[in-house]
Amino acid sequence: xxxxPLREPLIQGHKTYKxxxxxxxxxxxxxxxxAWFIAxxxxxxxxxNGFVMIGLTITYGIGMWGLNKTVGWAxxxxxxxxxxxxxxxxxxxxxxxxxxxxxxxxxxxxSAEAMTIFAVICAGLFPIIHMGRVWLAFFIFPYPNTxxxxxxxxxxxxxxxxxxxSTYFTVSLVxxxxxxxxxxxxxxxxxxxxxxxxxYNIACFGWKGTAKNWQRFESISLxxxxxxxxxxxxxxxxxxxxxxxxxxxxxxTTIFPPxxxxxxxxxxxAMVLTLMLVxxxxxxxxxYITLAHIEAMNKIIILTGSIVGVAYITELFTAWYSGNPYExxxxxxxxxxxxxxxxxxxxxxxxxxxxxxxxxxxxRSVVFTFFMSIFINVGMWFERFVIIVTSTxxxxxxxxxxxxxxxxxxxxxxxxxxxFFMTLFLIFSKVAPVIAVAEVKSILxxxxxxxxxxxxxxxxxxxxxx
Amino acid sequence: MATKKIMYGLYDDEVVLIKAxxxxxxxxxxxxxxxTPFPVHGLDDAMGLRMTKLHSAGxxxxxxxxxxxxSFILWITTNNYPINYGGKPYLSLPSxxxxxxxxxxxxxxxxxxxxxxxxxxxxPGMKAEIVDERTTCHMFAMTFEIDDHTTDAKKTxxxxxLSDSGAVEIHEKEL
Numbered sequence: 001x002x003x004x005p006l007r008e009p010l011i012q013g014h015k016t017y018k019x020x021x022x023x024x025x026x027x028x029x030x031x032x033x034x035a036w037f038i039a040x041x042x043x044x045x046x047x048x049n050g051f052v053m054i055g056l057t058i059t060y061g062i063g064m065w066g067l068n069k070t071v072g073w074a075x076x077x078x079x080x081x082x083x084x085x086x087x088x089x090x091x092x093x094x095x096x097x098x099x100x101x102x103x104x105x106x107x108x109x110x111s112a113e114a115m116t117i118f119a120v121i122c123a124g125l126f127p128i129i130h131m132g133r134v135w136l137a138f139f140i141f142p143y144p145n146t147x148x149x150x151x152x153x154x155x156x157x158x159x160x161x162x163x164x165x166s167t168y169f170t171v172s173l174v175x176x177x178x179x180x181x182x183x184x185x186x187x188x189x190x191x192x193x194x195x196x197x198x199x200y201n202i203a204c205f206g207w208k209g210t211a212k213n214w215q216r217f218e219s220i221s222l223x224x225x226x227x228x229x230x231x232x233x234x235x236x237x238x239x240x241x242x243x244x245x246x247x248x249x250x251x252x253t254t255i256f257p258p259x260x261x262x263x264x265x266x267x268x269x270a271m272v273l274t275l276m277l278v279x280x281x282x283x284x285x286x287x288y289i290t291l292a293h294i295e296a297m298n299k300i301i302i303l304t305g306s307i308v309g310v311a312y313i314t315e316l317f318t319a320w321y322s323g324n325p326y327e328x329x330x331x332x333x334x335x336x337x338x339x340x341x342x343x344x345x346x347x348x349x350x351x352x353x354x355x356x357x358x359x360x361x362x363x364r365s366v367v368f369t370f371f372m373s374i375f376i377n378v379g380m381w382f383e384r385f386v387i388i389v390t391s392t393x394x395x396x397x398x399x400x401x402x403x404x405x406x407x408x409x410x411x412x413x414x415x416x417x418x419x420f421f422m423t424l425f426l427i428f429s430k431v432a433p434v435i436a437v438a439e440v441k442s443i444l445x446x447x448x449x450x451x452x453x454x455x456x457x458x459x460x461x462x463x464x465x466x
Numbered sequence: 467m468a469t470k471k472i473m474y475g476l477y478d479d480e481v482v483l484i485k486a487x488x489x490x491x492x493x494x495x496x497x498x499x500x501x502t503p504f505p506v507h508g509l510d511d512a513m514g515l516r517m518t519k520l521h522s523a524g525x526x527x528x529x530x531x532x533x534x535x536x537s538f539i540l541w542i543t544t545n546n547y548p549i550n551y552g553g554k555p556y557l558s559l560p561s562x563x564x565x566x567x568x569x570x571x572x573x574x575x576x577x578x579x580x581x582x583x584x585x586x587x588x589x590p591g592m593k594a595e596i597v598d599e600r601t602t603c604h605m606f607a608m609t610f611e612i613d614d615h616t617t618d619a620k621k622t623x624x625x626x627x628l629s630d631s632g633a634v635e636i637h638e639k640e641l
Contacts, residue, residue: 016604017478017503017603017604018603018604021503021603021604142538142542148547149546149547150547150549151542151543151546151547153549153551154539154542154543154561154562154565155551155554155558155561157564159565160564160565160568163564163565163568163569164564164568166572167568167569167571167572170572170575170576171571171572171575171576174575174576174579175575178579178582181588182503182504182602185594185602186503186602186603188594188602189596189599189600189601189602189603190599190603201591201592201593201594202590202591203590204594205583205588205589205590205592206587206588206589206591206592206593206594207586207588207594207602208501208586208594208595208596209501209502209503209601209602210499210500210501211499211500211501211502211506211509211510211513211515212499212510212515212518212586213586214502214504214505214506214509214510215505215510215515215517215518216518216520216582216585216586217505217582218505219518219520219521220520220524220578220579220582222521223520223521223524223574223578224575224578224579227524227528227571227574227575228571228575230567230571231568231571234564234567234568238564241564438503438504438505439504441503441504442504442505442506442507445480445481
C-alpha cells in the first residue's frame with residue numbers, strides 16, 4: 001500500500017483505471033433491478049399525482065390553494081425557495097470547490113450537478129403555476145408587444161429572479177453536460193450492442209479524447225467554474241431580494257442575501273448527502289464516495305449551519321434593537337404565535353442539530369449523517385415557511401389577521417415535485433455514470449490510496465505498473 | 467490517393483506516455499495525436515500544443531452579454547417606453563446590475579460552450595474516429611500518420627521508438 005500520511009485517500013481499494021471504469025459503469029450497464037423499478041414507479045406515481053393537482057389548479061384557479069388576502073404567498077414560494085436552495089450545493093461542489101482545487105469534489109460532483117438541474121426544474125414550476133393563467137407565462141420576458149409596448153419592470157427583483165433562475169438553469173445544464181460528454185463516450189466504447197453504441201455516440205456528441213480536446217475541456221471547465229461561482233451566489237441573493245426589498249416586517253432585512261446563500265448551501269449539502277448515501281450503498285461505490293467525502297461535506301454543513309444560526313439570532317437582535325413595534329411583533333409572533341412549532345422546528349433542525357457534527361465520530365457515521373440530512377432538509381423547509389407565512393399572516397391591521405392552512409392540492413403538488421425529482425434522478429442513475437469517471441481517474445495518482453508523491457510513506461516500486 | 471492510415475502505440479500509464487512523447491519528439495518524429503481517458507496535465511506542453519484561446523472567446527461573449535443587457539434596458543426605460551416607477555429616475559443603473567450580470571454569465575457560458583463544441587467538432591450524430599476503444603477507459607494512445615508511401619524503414623523506426631518508450635501494444639489502422 002502506498003499511503004499518503006497527510007490526507008486520507010479519496011479512492012480506496014488500490015484501483016486501476018480499468019477497475020474504476022468497471023465499478024462506476026456497472027450500474028449503467030447492468031439491467032435495472034427490481035428495486036429500481038419499484039422506486040421509479042412509486043416516485044413516478046407521486047409525480048403524476050402532482051401534475052394532476054397542478055392541472056386542477058390551472059383549471060379551477062389559485063382558489064384551490066389555501067391562500068387568502070393576507071397570506072398571498074405560502075407553500076408555493078416556500079417550495080420554490082427550498083428547491084432552488086437545494087440546487088445550490090451542486091454548483092458549489094462543481095464550481096467553487098474546483099476553483100479551490102478540492103479533490104474530493106470529483107466523487108460527488110456529477111450527482112450533485114444532476115441534483116441541481118432537477119431541483120431547479122422543480123423550483124421553476126412553482127412561480128409559473130402560481131401565476132394562475134400559465135398560458136400567459138411568457139409575459140415575464142421582455143418582448144415587443146402590442147400593449148404600449150409596456151415592458152417588464154427592470155427595477156423589480158421578481159424580474160431579476162426570472163433572469164437569475166433561467167440563467168442558472170442554462171449554465172448548470174451546460175456545465176453538467178460538458179463534464180458528462182467524456183463519460184458518455186466511455187459507456188459508448190464499452191457498450192456491447194450496436195444500438196447502445198449508436199445512442200451513446202449521439203449523446204456524447206462523438207467525443208474522441210485527443211490531447212487538444214482535453215486541453216479545451218480543462219479551459220472551459222475552469223472558466224465555467226469561475227462564472228458559476230459568482231452566479232450561484234447571485235441567484236440566491238436575488239431570491240432573497242424578492243423578500244428583502246419589500247416593506248413587510250420580517251422580510252425587509254439587509255442580512256438576507258448572505259443568510260439565504262448560506263442556508264441554500266446548507267440544505268443543498270444535506271440533499272447531496274441524502275442522495276449519495278443511498279447511491280454509494282445501492283451501487284456499491286463506497287470506495288469512491290468514502291467516509292472522507294462524507295466528513296468533508298459534514299464540515300461544510302457545520303459551517304453553513306452555524307452561519308444560518310448566527311443569522312437567526314442577528315434577526316432577533318435587530319428586531320428588538322430597531323425599536324420598530326411591527327418588526328418586534330413579527331419576530332415575537334414567529335417564536336410564540338400560532339406557528340411557534342414551525343419556528344422551533346426550524347431552530348432545532350438548523351441551529352442545534354448540525355452542531356452535533358463537531359464530534360468526529362458522528363461526522364463519520366453514515367447512519368447518523370443520513371438522518372441528519374433529512375432533518376436539515378425538513379428544517380430548511382420550515383425556515384422558508386416561517387419567513388413567508390408567519391411574517392404575513394398577522395400584518396399591520398389586526399382586522400386582517402388570519403391563519404393559513406394548505407389544501408390537499410398544495411400538499412400533493414409539493415409531494416409531486418419530490419416524486420418528480422426522484423424519478424429524474426433514478427432515470428439519470430441508470431443512463432449516465434453517477435460519478436465523474438474521467439475526473440476520478442485524474443486524481444487517482446495524487447489523492448488515491450496509490451499516492452506516490454514526496455510525502456508518501458512508501459515509495460512506488462518501479463515494476464508496479466505491469 | 468493513398469488511403470489515410472495511422473500507426474499507434476498504446477500505453478497503460480500517463481507518466482510513461484508523457485515521457486514517451488518527449489522522447490519521440492526529441493528523436494524528430496512527428497506525433498499525429500494522443501488519445502487519453504482523462505485530462506493528463508503536462509501532456510499538451512510535452513506535445514508542444516499551443517494554449518487554447520477558448521477563454522478569450524468566453525470573454526468576448528461575456529462582454530457582448532454585458533453590452534446587450536445595458537443597451538437594451540437603457541433603450542427601453544429611457545427611450546422606447548419610459549415609465550415612472552415611484553419617482554425614481556428612468557436611468558437607474560444600480561437596479562440594472564443583477565440582470566446585466568446574469569446576461570454576462572449566460573452569454574459567456576453558452577457562447578463558450580458552443581465554441582467548444584465547434585472547435586472539438588462535437589455535435590449529436592458526429593461520427594467519432596476512435597483509434598482504439600480502450601482509450602476512453604484505461605489506455606493512452608500515441609498516433610502517427612502513415613500512408614501507402616511510408617517506407618518500411620520509417621515504420622520500423624516508429625515501432626522501435628514506441629516499444630522502447632514503453633508502449634504495451636502497437637497497431638496499424640485505416641481511418
